[in-house]
Amino acid sequence: VNFKQLKTFISAQMRMSHVYQPVMIKTLLKSKGKSSVKKIAKELLSYDVSQVEYYEHITKNMVGKVLTSNRKITSKEGDTYFLKAYEKLTEKQRQELIELCNDKIEGYIRKRGDNIWKHRIVSHKAVPGSTRYEVLKRAKNRCESCGVPNDVRSLEVDHIAPKSLGGPNELSNYQALCYVCNSQKSNKDSPDFRDILENYGHRDNEC
Ligand SMILES: [Zn+2]
Structure with a gap:
């Protein structure tokens, strides 16, 4: 060639x-x-815009806020973050800190397993394309929690009552959520089952 x-x-x-x-x-x-x-x-x-946007959201609203506002380790100007101590570090110190970060990352993944990425995988695997189409059409291509349109923030199909709590695989138990609302729902440590059931009942009446 x-x-x-x-x-x-x-x-x-x-x-x-x-x-x-x-x-x-x-x-x-x-x-x-x-x-x-x-x-x-x-x-x-x-090139997968919805994935990159998702982690931009995590950076700005979660980790970036913790390290900048709470911990004062980083600073932010416009769209750029700065590590405050960087200029003062020797090359050897820089390497030592990188290895320390690697230990922390590997240790966390070893302890928690693949579960830490579950909130990103679930919605794509659980719902077939034709169902996704029906759910988004019914939602008029907007997030059913915050109202953002699909072309601004990509929408995912969510189980209103989670499968793990017996929520059925049917249209009445699905809602369209943007990835921000969906991750906030998934990240709740202990989902309030009563709220979920109320939401589920509400949707049932509409259908
Ligand atoms: Zn939303």
């Missing part, structure tokens, strides 16, 4: 069902012609 063949492939022969092929080729071009599966997957992830 030479330059001309690559150019012809990318410009005329590549049949795209998604952005995957150009992202993978670009990743290889930018990393000296070779790349691991994980690296390519991360590049693909960076």
Whole structure:
């Protein structure tokens, strides 16, 4: 394969069902012609706007606030965060702190397992595409909690009464939530079952 063949492939022969092929080729071009599966997957992830937006929200409203306002370890100017002590660190100290962070990350994941990412996975796996379409149509493509439209913040299908508490897999038990409202609902430590049932009953009457 030479330059001309690559150019012809990318410009005329590549049949795209998604952005995957150009992202993978670009990743290889930018990393000296070779790349691991994980690296390519991360590049693909960076194009998934709803995932990136979700973590932008986490950064600004959760971790960024804790480290900046509460702990005073970082500062913020516009869209940029600064580590306050960075200028004073030697290269050796910097490495030591990075390793300390790695220990903390690995320790937390070892202790809690894959559960810590569950709130992102659940909604996509649980509901088939045709049901998702019906739920979003019924919600007029808006979050049923805060009202934000789907094109501003991507919507997810939520079980009103959770499956773990016996909530059924049927349209009356589904609602469209934006990823912010959905993560707030999922992150509640002990869901108030009574509230959930009231909400469920309310929806039932509407249908
Ligand atoms: Zn919302």
